[in-house]
Structures are given as structure tokens and as C-alpha cells.
Amino acid sequence: GAVVSQHPSWVICKSGTSVKIECRSLDFQATTMFWYRQFPKQSLMLMATSNEGSKATYEQGVEKDKFLINHASLTLSTLTVTSAHPEDSSFYICSAQYRDLTDTQYFGPGTRLTVL
């Protein structure tokens, strides 16, 4: 149980285009989903927290107009990188949390974004 999928697993795009990444909890309802960014050989950096039906909460320094998050249902959250630039190239990971007593986060396989 507790499977989280991400799509696409990798994407290459031209500078200036927008890219949408989907995160789905496949076998449970996620009250909260998280979006992380990870640079090579570094830890995960939390970008934003989203709860179903409400606006995402962004971490300091993360541009909300550039990284649009939509948590449309209890099983789906999307991250759209708008007008992507080469510096946005990174590994983006989502996680989903079922609010039981333990608050465990289950992670998706990640999406590797390369902006040319």
C-alpha cells in the first residue's frame, strides 16, 4: 500500500515553455501533498505544501507564480513550472501524506526536468 506515482518521470523542454508534473496517490487519499526539489548530491528542499481544496503554502524563497501548485482532489496534485529556464533544471519529488497518527510521507519516484 501507500503508492505514489509521478508523471512524467523525466522531461526535456525548451527555455520559456511550461511543464506540468502530476503526483497521484494510487491507493490512499492524501490529505496533504508536498513538493520537493533536489539538486545533485544534496538533500531534499521543501518547495510547498498543499492541502486538497486550498491554496498551497510556499516555503520562503520559492516563487509561487513560477511554481504553480494545484491540489484538485485527494489523490492528485500538480506542479506547473511556468516559463522554465535552465536554472529550473532539477529533480522534483512529490510526497503524499495520509493524516493518520504517524504523518508518514510516501514519496513518488521523482521527475527529472531538464530545461535547454
Next chain:
Amino acid sequence: AQKVTQAQTEISVVEKEDVTLDCVYETRDTTYYLFWYKQPPSGELVFLIRRNSFDEQNEISGRYSWNFQKSTSSFNFTITASQVVDSAVYFCALSEGTGNQFYFGTGTSLTVIP
């Protein structure tokens, strides 16, 4: 201040050796959770264990074991008889009772040499 410290950046061991990955955390909450995740080269974080602050019992799962000591604020992870498939980056994380945000350590990259 770093809430979760993994002082070992990289560790290399020869196959079949035992290895311990250290994790030290910092929190003022009395209720909190500690986690270990494995990130193999494929990138996906694999959940290994969750421990709540009220349960200091050590846990063993196959070749994996965890030593939780509140007195030293540590939650160390030991792999017994390491195998090449154990090569990965291992992250320790803390979730405080006041919220649901995870605080990740910087990770320890483990290489098991055949």
C-alpha cells in the same frame, strides 16, 4: 540550526561488513516522529522506518536495525552484512508534533564494494 544532522557524508564498506549510519536530531517537542528513507540511484525515496518519540524500543527488520536513544537525541541505523544492493543515499528525517513538515538530514551516501 539544523534539526537533523547526518555527519557522515559518504561511507564505503566492503560487502558483508556491518555499517552504522548516524542521525542526530534536535527538537523541543515531546511528540515527534523519526524516519529513515533510502534513495537508490533510481531516485525514488523508499520508506524504511518510522519511530515515534514515545517508543524507544530498538527495532530489527532483517539485516536492518535502528537504535533510538532520546538521551542523546540519536536515531542510528545499522545494516548488518551489507550487500551491494544497499548502496544508496540514506536520509534521516524528523516530523514534529506541531506540524507535518519533514526536516531532512543532508543524507549519507553509502557505497558497498563487492
